[in-house]
Amino acid sequence: MLEDPFNRKKTRKLWVGDVAVGGDSPISVQSMTTTRTYDVEATVQQIRELALAGCDIIRIACPTISDADALPEIVKQSPIPVIVDIHFQADFALKAIKAGAAAVRINPGNLARKDEELPLIISAAKANKIPLRIGVNAGSLDKEILAKYNGKVCAEALVDSAMQEANEFEKLGFEDFAISVKHHDPVLTIETYKLLSSKIDCPLHLGVTEAGPQFQGTIKSAVAFGSLLSQGIGDTIRVSLSADPAQEVKVGKEILMALGFRERRLEIISCPTCGRGQTDVIHLAKEVEEKLKDHPKLAEKPLKVAVMGCVVNGPGEAREANIGVAGGAGKGKIFVKGKVIKTVATEEIIPTLLAEIENL
Amino acid sequence: MLEDPFNRKKTRKLWVGDVAVGGDSPISVQSMTTTRTYDVEATVQQIRELALAGCDIIRIACPTISDADALPEIVKQSPIPVIVDIHFQADFALKAIKAGAAAVRINPGNLARKDEELPLIISAAKANKIPLRIGVNAGSLDKEILAKYNGKVCAEALVDSAMQEANEFEKLGFEDFAISVKHHDPVLTIETYKLLSSKIDCPLHLGVTEAGPQFQGTIKSAVAFGSLLSQGIGDTIRVSLSADPAQEVKVGKEILMALGFRERRLEIISCPTCGRGQTDVIHLAKEVEEKLKDHPKLAEKPLKVAVMGCVVNGPGEAREANIGVAGGAGKGKIFVKGKVIKTVATEEIIPTLLAEIENL
Numbered sequence: 001m002l003e004d005p006f007n008r009k010k011t012r013k014l015w016v017g018d019v020a021v022g023g024d025s026p027i028s029v030q031s032m033t034t035t036r037t038y039d040v041e042a043t044v045q046q047i048r049e050l051a052l053a054g055c056d057i058i059r060i061a062c063p064t065i066s067d068a069d070a071l072p073e074i075v076k077q078s079p080i081p082v083i084v085d086i087h088f089q090a091d092f093a094l095k096a097i098k099a100g101a102a103a104v105r106i107n108p109g110n111l112a113r114k115d116e117e118l119p120l121i122i123s124a125a126k127a128n129k130i131p132l133r134i135g136v137n138a139g140s141l142d143k144e145i146l147a148k149y150n151g152k153v154c155a156e157a158l159v160d161s162a163m164q165e166a167n168e169f170e171k172l173g174f175e176d177f178a179i180s181v182k183h184h185d186p187v188l189t190i191e192t193y194k195l196l197s198s199k200i201d202c203p204l205h206l207g208v209t210e211a212g213p214q215f216q217g218t219i220k221s222a223v224a225f226g227s228l229l230s231q232g233i234g235d236t237i238r239v240s241l242s243a244d245p246a247q248e249v250k251v252g253k254e255i256l257m258a259l260g261f262r263e264r265r266l267e268i269i270s271c272p273t274c275g276r277g278q279t280d281v282i283h284l285a286k287e288v289e290e291k292l293k294d295h296p297k298l299a300e301k302p303l304k305v306a307v308m309g310c311v312v313n314g315p316g317e318a319r320e321a322n323i324g325v326a327g328g329a330g331k332g333k334i335f336v337k338g339k340v341i342k343t344v345a346t347e348e349i350i351p352t353l354l355a356e357i358e359n360l
Numbered sequence: 361m362l363e364d365p366f367n368r369k370k371t372r373k374l375w376v377g378d379v380a381v382g383g384d385s386p387i388s389v390q391s392m393t394t395t396r397t398y399d400v401e402a403t404v405q406q407i408r409e410l411a412l413a414g415c416d417i418i419r420i421a422c423p424t425i426s427d428a429d430a431l432p433e434i435v436k437q438s439p440i441p442v443i444v445d446i447h448f449q450a451d452f453a454l455k456a457i458k459a460g461a462a463a464v465r466i467n468p469g470n471l472a473r474k475d476e477e478l479p480l481i482i483s484a485a486k487a488n489k490i491p492l493r494i495g496v497n498a499g500s501l502d503k504e505i506l507a508k509y510n511g512k513v514c515a516e517a518l519v520d521s522a523m524q525e526a527n528e529f530e531k532l533g534f535e536d537f538a539i540s541v542k543h544h545d546p547v548l549t550i551e552t553y554k555l556l557s558s559k560i561d562c563p564l565h566l567g568v569t570e571a572g573p574q575f576q577g578t579i580k581s582a583v584a585f586g587s588l589l590s591q592g593i594g595d596t597i598r599v600s601l602s603a604d605p606a607q608e609v610k611v612g613k614e615i616l617m618a619l620g621f622r623e624r625r626l627e628i629i630s631c632p633t634c635g636r637g638q639t640d641v642i643h644l645a646k647e648v649e650e651k652l653k654d655h656p657k658l659a660e661k662p663l664k665v666a667v668m669g670c671v672v673n674g675p676g677e678a679r680e681a682n683i684g685v686a687g688g689a690g691k692g693k694i695f696v697k698g699k700v701i702k703t704v705a706t707e708e709i710i711p712t713l714l715a716e717i718e719n720l
Contacts, residue, residue, distance in 0.1 A: 005547050032634045061636040063670075085634070139679065153680070184629045187365050187620040190590055210629045210666070213645050219614045222579050223586025230550055230587035240632040242645040242667070248632065254579045260547040269544045269570045272600040272608065274392045274445070276421040285573050285602040306570070307602070310423075319499065320513070 005260060009232045011203045014131040014176050016057050017081025017102035021131075021178060022203030022235045027261050028056035029252040030205070030238040031245040032085070037067035037074070044077045046245070051080045053249040057236070059083040059105060068092045071099035083133065087140075090117035097124040105133040108165045109140035122174045131176040133205055134165045138183050155192040158183065162196055177202055178236070182209035186224035193228050203235035210240065217241040218251050225255050265298040269321050270307040281309040281327065287350060297357055305353070306335075323356055325349050336360070365620060369592045371563045374491040374536050376417050377441025377462035381491075381538060382563030382595045387621050388416035389612040390565070390598040391605040392445070397427035397434070404437045406605070411440045413609040417596070419443040419465060428452045431459035443493065447500075450477035457484040465493040468525045469500035482534045491536040493565055494529070496522045498543050515552040518543065522556055537562055538596070542569035546584035553588050563595035570600065577601040578611050585615050625658040629681050630667040641669040641687065647710060657717055665713070666695075683716055685709050696720070 013023030021028060031050050035042040037060050047058050062068050062084050068091075075082050081102030086093040087110040096104050104125065111117050125132050138153040142161050149157040158181045169177055179202055181192045189208050197204060208224045211217030221239040228234045237255070239248040256262040270285035285307040297303060306324025319338035326333045326340075332349040333340045334356060344352045373383030381388060391410050395402040397420050407418050422428050422444050428451075435442050441462030446453040447470040456464050464485065471477050485492050498513045502521050509517040518541045529537055539562055541552045549568050557564060568584045571577030581599040588594045597615070599608040616622040630645035645667040657663060666684025679698035686693045686700075692709040693700045694716060704712045 005551060032632060034632075034634060061634040063636045185620070186586075186618045191365060210631045210668070212628045212630050213649055215610075216614060216618075216628065218578070219582050219611065220618045222582030223590070223615055223618045226546075226583030226586035227590035230583070231591075242628075242630040242632060242642050244642075245632070250575075251579065254576065255583055258546045258576075258580045258583045260545075268572045268576065268602075270572050270602040271570045272392060272394075272602055272605070274394060274421040276423045282602050282604075289573055308570070 006230050007232050008229075009197060009201075011201050011235055012175070014178065014203060016083065016131060019056050019081050019102075021057075021205075025235070027229070027234065027256055028236040029054060029249055029256065030057045030059060030083075030236060031055045031248045031252070032059045032061070032238070034245055037062055038064065038070045040070050040073045040077070043070070043074055047074070047078045047080065047082075050245055050249055051078075053246045054253045055080060055245075055249045057081050057083060057102070059085050059238075061085045062089075062092050062096060063087070065092075068095040068099075071096055071101065075100040075102075085135075088112065090121060093117075093121045094124050097121075097128050097130060101130065103131045103133060105135045107135045107137060107140055108168075109136065109142055109161065118168060119172055122169065122172045125176070126174060129176075131178065132169070132174070133178045133180060134162060134169070135205075136162045136165065136179070136181045137209060153183070153188075155188060155195050158188075158192045159195045159199065163199060166200055166202065175202070178205050179203075180205040180207055182207045182240075184208065184210040184212075184220075186220045186227075189224045190227045193233055194231065197233045204233060206234040206237045207240055212242060214241050214243040214247060217243070221251060222255050222258075226259065229255075229259050229261065263302055265302050266292055266295070267302070267304045267321075268307060269304060269324070271309050274309065276310045281307060284325070284327070284349065288353065291350060291354065292357075295357065297360070303357070303360075322360060323353060325353060366590050367592050368589075369557060369561075371561050371595055372535070374538065374563060376443065376491060379416050379441050379462075381417075385595070387589070387594065387616055388596040389414060389609055389616065390417045390419060390443075390596055391415045391608045391612070392419045392421070392598070394605055397422055398424065398430045400430050400433045400437070403430070403434055407434070407438045407440065407442075410605055410609055411438075413606045414613045415440060415605075415609045417441050417443060417462070419445050419598075421445045422449075422452050422456060423447070425452075428455040428459075431456055431461065435460040435462075445495075448472065450481060453477075453481045454484050457481075457488050457490060461490065463491045463493060465495045467495045467497060467500055468528075469496065469502055469521065478528060479532055482529065482532045485536070486534060489536075491538065492529070492534070493538045493540060494522060494525045495565075496525065496539070496541045497569060513543070513548075515548060515555050518548075518552045519555045519559065523559060526560055526562065535562070538565050539563075540565040540567055542567045542600075544568065544570040544572075544580075546580045546587075549584045550587045553593055554591065557593045564593060566594040566597045567600055572602060574601050574603040574607060577603070581611060582615050582618075586619065589615075589619050589621065623662055625662050626652055626655070627662070627664045627681075628667060629664060629684070631669050634669065636670045641667055644685070644687070644709065648713065651710060651714065652717070655717065657720070663717070663720075682720055683713060685713060 011022040083103040084096035084101045208220045211220040239251045257264040304321040306321035308326040371382040443463040444456035444461040445465045568580045571580040599611045617624040664681040666681035668686040
């Protein structure tokens with residue numbers, strides 16, 4: 001693996017609690033709680049579960065005063081940095097900062113009296129040394145900007161809106177911000193972030209918003225983030241799914257692993273089955289994954305395991321695997337680093353792999 | 361939607377049966393059968409199912425003489441063009457061409473006596489006016505090329521191998537070929553296809569090979585194809601999964617829809633739930649999808665339906681939806697083209713949406 005295969009853009013770095021975002025920091029995975037925020041116990045419980053699933057930074061909504069009042073306790077108990085999501089109520093942003101939030105996300109398009117409210121929020125953020133995220137959404141685009149583009153949401157309109165906000169922040173002497181410009185269409189999302197990245201050096205938070213149900217949403221986020229991250233764009237990601245947020249974290253981590261931004265502890269290199277296959281690769285691959293996913297060896301070093309249906313692509317393609325099996329009729333060739341070390345009966349494949357892994 | 365948002369590279373066009381590949385042709389979805397090819401009935405049955413799922417071109421393996429003998433009947437009965445996959449036996453390639461295969465995929469690295477065999481295959485392809493695919497895989501890289509790169513599979517080695525084959529084809533007066541250069545690592549896959557695309561104008565068949573079990577494989581393919589297609593690279597795709605090939609087709613189509621290369625008949629724009637949501641968006645979105653996915657209206661025109669958990673991003677973000685609902689406590693606002701037309705009780709949301717869709 002190359003050190004920086006995609007020539008990632010070096011944005012300025014900021015800190016969300018103890019998680020660095022931007023610059024050369026690892027790309028972080030975010031999600032958002034789905035509990036009632038005022039229900040401290042449920043919210044903290046969900047944050048703990050998401051942290052265990054690999055969530056680096058959690059965002060929580062704060063639509064009511066009861067939610068705002070719960071923030072100090074949530075921040076205190078959360079194992080990961082908490083970003084508070086503010087739309088309409090500037091005073092909740094101030095409460096969040098006072099509560100010790102690691103960052104606040106504001107959608108300036110939704111602040112009713114922005115001229116008065118924004119300087120207050122920025123002063124509080126400065127005083128508490130926390131960053132802000134400018135979250136522009138298609139749904140809350142400034143009416144004047146929208147009119148300039150004939151009422152049509154387009155990359156230019158979203159970027160204009162983001163840059164206008166960024167300029168206001170900078171005029172107020174504040175540079176400690178990230179930006180997101182989300183849309184439900186991955187094509188527009190890709191175009192928008194590319195344009196934005198060409199104009200500003202702050203960290204970018206990637207997201208396809210309202211991406212939809214799990215299957216559609218997973219693929220929308222994967223293609224958009226795949227495109228952007230492989231073009232060097234993006235510092236922190238959030239996969240939005242109409243599904244359990246643990247699934248958002250799982251998909252986010254998988255996208256980063258697929259692109260080499262995170263190390264994969266267990267990689268299964270398994271072929272699709274085809275008319276050549278003499279082994280039930282689908283089940284064998286699943287079984288290998290199941291048996292190995294919590295294997296103690298993985299804590300020592302990552303493991304690549306090849307599960308191949310035949311000898312055509314077997315040992316050769318799996319040369320880079322630590323260990324593997326190439327199926328045959330009623331048997332399997334076990335190989336280590338591309339060399340066949342023994343041939344065993346089908347039912348001995350899994351036990352042999354496990355035994356050989358101990359010897360690696 | 362822009363006509364060509366990603367400035368797709370105009371490769372030379374070829375025909376796989378009645379499916380054009382390359383140039384300005386739509387990007388096609390391929391899959392591969394998992395049946396024993398010699399079992400004509402099972403193979404044709406699976407091809408029919410995959411065609412129904414949206415597969416444009418099917419590939420079948422041909423490892424034995426019984427498989428080769430079954431090809432004429434399979435080709436005759438298949439509702440979509442059949443590509444025959446050949447590794448070691450050049451004579452099976454000749455049989456496939458004689459059987460009326462729409463194309464043959466050969467892995468020249470696996471032909472034992474390539475100097476004699478390749479001209480025969482190319483003559484037969486020319487005589488029958490069918491294209492060939494050069495399928496280079498990491499596992500069967502030419503030993504000399506591999507040695508040049510210190511035994512390490514890298515983008516340059518894969519591209520060198522592909523270009524060497526392409527040059528041999530062209531020297532034999534044959535230009536009617538596509539190329540694939542597959543690897544199990546999306547990072548290397550992206551790098552390899554980008555390099556290859558800069559060197560040759562033939563159509564490119566995209567694939568991440570041995571992508572692994574369904575979840576991992578889906579995301580590996582989505583990030584790699586998302587990256588490449590959004591940079592204008594790729595003419596036909598095959599998602600490889602250790603799973604039912606119908607799933608490969610489903611993922612392939614979804615990737616193309618996410619990138620705007622295929623029209624989505626039903627798009628659900630649904631928000632992730634968050635602490636603001638006053639509606640169970642996950643279930644509502646699923647129910648809407650379920651109720652609408654086979655709706656007869658979809659045959660007339662595509663439909664975008666927004667399912668939003670609250671009014672923050674509700675009507676505004678869903679402005680581009682044909683119809684939608686923004687949830688509230690015990691009720692939902694139904695909107696058409698971003699304007700609220702009525703407010704109904706939660707249990708009336710689905711019936712009201714269905715009734716309003718009739719009126720659209």
